[in-house]
Amino acid sequence: MLRHSTGSRACRGCAPSPTGDPRGKGRDRIVRGLAEHLLSAYPTPAFLWNAFFEDEAEALTRVVAHVAAGGSLFKACESGLLPVALTRRMCHRVLQAPARSRFLKAIREVQVNFWNGVLTWFCRNPQVRPNTVGPLVDYIAQRHSSGHGATSPLTVRSSAVPRAWP
Numbered sequence: 001m002l003r004h005s006t007g008s009r010a011c012r013g014c015a016p017s018p019t020g021d022p023r024g025k026g027r028d029r030i031v032r033g034l035a036e037h038l039l040s041a042y043p044t045p046a047f048l049w050n051a052f053f054e055d056e057a058e059a060l061t062r063v064v065a066h067v068a069a070g071g072s073l074f075k076a077c078e079s080g081l082l083p084v085a086l087t088r089r090m091c092h093r094v095l096q097a098p099a100r101s102r103f104l105k106a107i108r109e110v111q112v113n114f115w116n117g118v119l120t121w122f123c124r125n126p127q128v129r130p131n132t133v134g135p136l137v138d139y140i141a142q143r144h145s146s147g148h149g150a151t152s153p154l155t156v157r158s159s160a161v162p163r164a165w166p
Contacts, residue, residue: 028053039068046099047106060103067095085145090114114144 032049048067051060063082067073073091076082086094090110097106118140122128128136 035064035068039065041068041070044068045095045097047097047101048095048103050101051103054102054104056104064103084111086110087114087144 028050031052032046035049035052036044044064044067048064051057051064054060059082063073063076066076066081073082073095074086074088077084077086077091084107086107093110093113094106097109118137122133122136
């Protein structure tokens with residue numbers, strides 16, 4: 001097996017190229033191949049490499065390098081490396097995005113799906129009084145952003161709602 005110049009990890013699946021040319025012809029494939037070779041310690045979802053072409057590439061590529069080296073996307077969110085509130089389940093769903101997806105788009109889709117689930121829950125529960133919807137949404141948002149629950153709107157139980165509400 002080939003080793004990187006640091007000798008710290010094996011270069012998985014890399015065949016020596018006599019010319020040094022990367023595999024593939026397109027810009028995205030060449031960058032992805034180079035990034036995988038230099039940064040990946042573990043198999044990395046292909047769409048993450050698209051972060052190099054995003055408007056926010058400087059911030060997103062640090063997260064990609066963290067995940068490619070074996071770090072957790074959830075821990076990146078928790079530490080502030082990625083300043084987005086995502087639950088573990090949401091991080092798992094982000095990492096299942098199709099190869100052609102953009103990293104930021106995958107995050108936004110998961111966030112929209114979360115809040116769509118919250119709104120659907122309100123619509124299906126007519127016993128929730130309209131005057132309590134605002135405070136309950138604020139409560140879910142606070143719990144969600146702090147990483148302490150509300151992984152799904154279905155997990156919100158009446159016992160979790162503060163008693164101060166009418």
